Amino acid sequence: MSLFRAVVLAAPFLLPLTSEAFAESLPTITVVGEGSIEGAPDMAVLSLGVTTEGATAAEAMSANTASLKIVLERMKSAGIAERDVQTSNLSLNPNWTGYDSGATPKIAGYTASNQVMIRIRDLLRLGEVLDAAITDGANTLNGLSFGLSNPRPAMDLARAEAVADAHARATLLVEAAGAKVGKIVSISENGGYSQPAPMFRTAGDAMPEAVPVQGGEVATLANVTVVYEIVQ
Known part of the structure; x- marks a missing residue:
């Protein structure tokens, strides 16, 4: 059998598979979830x-x-x-x-x-x-x-909160459109960080005998992008 004839014979079998793959694909929604955990600095x-x-x-x-x-x-x-x-x-x-x-x-x-x-x-x-x-x-x-000297525990909590926020947003939007949220197609983290509470003072400011300082709270932030399938 010639190479040309083999390619022609194989083509009918390839096209239905490609068409079927496209037919099975579902629409998706991409949402961004945010999480924030606040706590006392150490x-x-x-x-x-x-x-x-x-x-x-x-x-x-x-x-x-x-x-x-x-x-x-x-x-x-x-x-x-x-x-x-x-x-x-x-x-x-x-x-x-x-x-x-x-x-x-x-x-x-x-x-x-x-x-x-x-x-x-x-x-x-x-x-x-x-x-x-x-x-x-x-x-x-x-x-x-x-x-925070060890921001990992707070960061993990913020990540979990960000994922939950993404799911809630996707659910709200999709159900408002009369559909349901399907499985997760992809999930990625966009970066997380601790937002410190700054106190600035210039060199010319007078310094009292005992400098009063307040640590307040620091916020640990997480941000994720999640892609969900939309089930009609």
Whole structure:
């Protein structure tokens, strides 16, 4: 038998299968479900640093290093572990003058800045850590946020809530159209995260003797996309 004849003979058997597959396919609906679990935070992340000036780059950086060492030593005394301290930004820049007068710009000293992120696992000592940092030389406070040290349990609950929300939405829409929700065709997670409760304070704000802070609650969010069959 020639190859051409074999292909022709096989074609009638292929077409009915393809047509049958299309006939059995059901319409679908795609919905997005959202879940949110709120709870008290058990840790805080503090962003602070030291900014210093000097006549030379070496002087500015030396003064910065000395001040930051004092701050970090105080953090250690307050119970902050080394693994919970991370440098987030280190910079050294010249201070230019002469732009306003139209003269040739010149360097009039240098500014050094070293910023660190500090994770505080004992929230009862948060006020103490803040006081110590500012008292011992930290002159830049960029922000304070609260979070969960282990977000997985809250995230799993938020995921389950998101799936339930997707099913409820699909059911409402499909039944309103006079049909029923069928089986799940596909499900995907669009990403989840914990939404911290931030507290921001600028470097120029006055710091009272005891810094009052409130952790409030953090929200753990989940988002899923689910595709359901629609049964007529």
